[in-house]
Amino acid sequence: MFEWKWEFTLEILPRLLQATLNTLMAAGSGYAIALILGLVFVLGQRTSSPILTGVIREIVEFIRSTPLVLQIFFLFYVGPQFGIVLPPWASGLIAIGLHYGSYLSEVYRAGLDGVPRGQWEACRALNLSASRTYFRIIIPQALPLSLPGMGNYLVGIFKDTPMLSVIGVMELMATANALGSETYRYLEPYTMVGFIFLAISLPSAFGLRRLEAWVKIKSGIEK
Amino acid sequence: MEHYLAFLHQYGPRFVDGTIVTIQQTVFASLVAIILAFCFGLMRLVPLRTAQITATIYIEFFRGTSLLVQLYWIFYVLPLFGITLDKFVAGFLSVGMCLGAYGAELVRGSIQSVPRGQYEAALALNMSPAKRMMRIIFPQALLIMLPAWGNLLIELLKGTALVSLISVTDLMFQAKQTNAVTFLSVQNFGTALIIYYLMARLVVAPGMRTFESFWARRMGRG
16 A cells, blocks of 8 residues: 655645646647637638538548547657657647647537528628628627637647647646656656646636626627 | 558558557447446436435546546556556546546436426326336437437547557557657558548448437437
8 A cells, every 4th residue: 555645745746836837838828729720720611612611621520530649749750750840849739729729610610600691691781891790790699609619628628738748748747757757656746637637627617617608698698 | 652552561560450459449448438427427317415426526527637647547556556457458447437427427418408398208107217217218318419429439539549658559559669660750640640530430420320310210200
């Protein structure tokens, strides 16, 4: 039987918290990339060219049905084969951004499809420009529909950042691995990582649900 | 292209071996996930406080932490408490337990979304609670939850790639191994990506759709 050592836990806690900041940074910037790429993917599927739509659709399907950890490896090791050496942080964030961008494009699409057809037709009848149609009419109605999915994937990205440890990004999991191999104690680092994840993801999931409810009321969907 | 064929000729068998292990992991993990999902999903619905709390703890715990953290914990920390699992078993157990927590929410949600009148009608017909569940509620709930299970099983297939990190010799592991020898990253990881894609697109997704339409027909809604 292995005993839990509190003084050791307190000793490693500062390093784990430091690494938590890295994890949060990775999740935040990965999410920012994903939000933008998702928009590119969804708008690319709404052009008048059926070939472009089909190609992007298939790319999104491909990214969604292959493992993120393999995509991280792919992006990290493929660059050097062509003489492009990206730091682990960069290739990791691009991989996460691409993966979740393809998920988010589906969330955006569902949101846009949820806006009644009559709204588009009314915009055309009123001769509104494309940007005005999107920004003033469609997006304000699509956003409350997309928000739950967007929130889930924010928490999802946060929980997938440990995969970045496989290419040596020093986030929470990699730090716990390092602590374990330095001290030969794995119980405390790994358990603490689990609790840190719980401590962040449960309140944020709760907060996001509150935010959704608030947006629904604000946008007049629910009273 | 010829280079790639030569590459496949030399390393193809390894990818086949890896794919077989990935399929085994996926099948076992699916079984674990489905069993746990139904157990805990139903436990959240029985009018028994302790059962509800136990199920909620399991679900929130596994949904709130990462699969990778759970995998490392089960493989590296559990032995310290005297429970040593073989890496193959630890692999599919972790994946199954994690995805089972997501599945439990699907089960709960779909059972709750069977129209209230169905319960009342079954009650009026004097069916026992077990019969009510098995004959009336569950078949309808299954129809509601099947599309979401299709997505979840693809997530599960993707999740099994992580077991390579505790050196289960799955597809991902073989790709990493051959990459360390050949340094042909595009070919290695690209081949593995394509195999995962084909498994998801040509096996899991159509399989689930077939089952869905079969069940819909059985329910007289085809």
